Amino acid sequence: MLSLDLAGLRGGLASDMPSNLTITEFGTSADGRRADLYTIRNERGAEVKITNYGGIVTSIKVPDRHGQLGEVVLGFDSLREYLGAHPCYGATIGRYANRIAKARFLLSGREYRLAANDGSNHLHGGYKGFDKVFWEPDPLLAEESSALRLRYLSIDGEEGYPGNLSVSVTFSLSEDNALKIDYAATTDETTILNLTNHSYFNLTDGGSSDILDHELRIEADYYLPIDREALPCGAVREVAGTAFDFRRSTAIGLRIADKDEQLLFGEGYNHLWVLRDTEETPAHAATVSDPKSGRIVELFTTEPGVQLFTANFPANMFRGRDGSFCPSRGGFCLEAQHCPDSPNHPEYPSTVLNPGEIYRQTTIYRFSV
């Protein structure tokens, strides 16, 4: 296994500059595309691994209450497995995260048709979304803490979307164990954009057990009800008095099996909460704590919503890091994003991006005990 310490690589540049970013080979696809794995480590030993294939966060290791470093996301340790079937583990999702009804939308008086890759609807950018492309890596070396920027040019018409779209996603890890993800994008033609990260967290063991005892709090008074196809029905609904009320820290599993139409449609939680605070700077959106390990993850974001998905797939459907099957509810996703199907719902915050505008999003997952 080839491991490159960037400090050495820079050779004559500033060889004494410390670097907490290392590169290792991750694999090569059938058409010869090479993927690398970028490991960012902070002084406290926490680490994040990201590959330029799909902009995927493959691993996050943080300490538990005893200071023991452990894995807290679902994923794999080689490219080969990510080229196989998996439910978007850790991926960067785009151009449009979540669903677009009937795989079509109207924009500037013109109808755009997208891939119907989720029944008759469009999901996560189509058959070959941003989670299945090779991003251009651009390691950003800094005295204090290095970061990884990934760039991708999505050409006009890709998966049916208009406009040549230049996207960058920058991952950095701070000394207080916060993984920050900065998104930016520009276009040369009016288009739509809704980016997110699809990490599945399991604060106990990275996916061998279920997360039903994890305690969740979401800073939201409303959520978006869905229909049988997991499409939003339109109006927001109050969380008060429902199984969607996470205004106080509550075990994810407490009400997940309730005979509630919304939970039946979602096969568990697969809904967007409308966040109370949406500002230029990332606002606190949610907190999850694991009574077993003592680990906590807090979500901060500039996005107006967060999609909670509780890995509602059968136990023997997807494999995990050690090759064994992932249990149902083996992880939870907190996908900071705009509302699903916004192009067909003018009442939701707009996802339209025009030439001359810069799309920006900052989302932070901060780990503690």
Ligand code: GLA
């Ligand atoms: C999102 C969707 C889910 C499922 C997962 C994995 O969380 O809301 O319905 O599709 O992605 O793809």
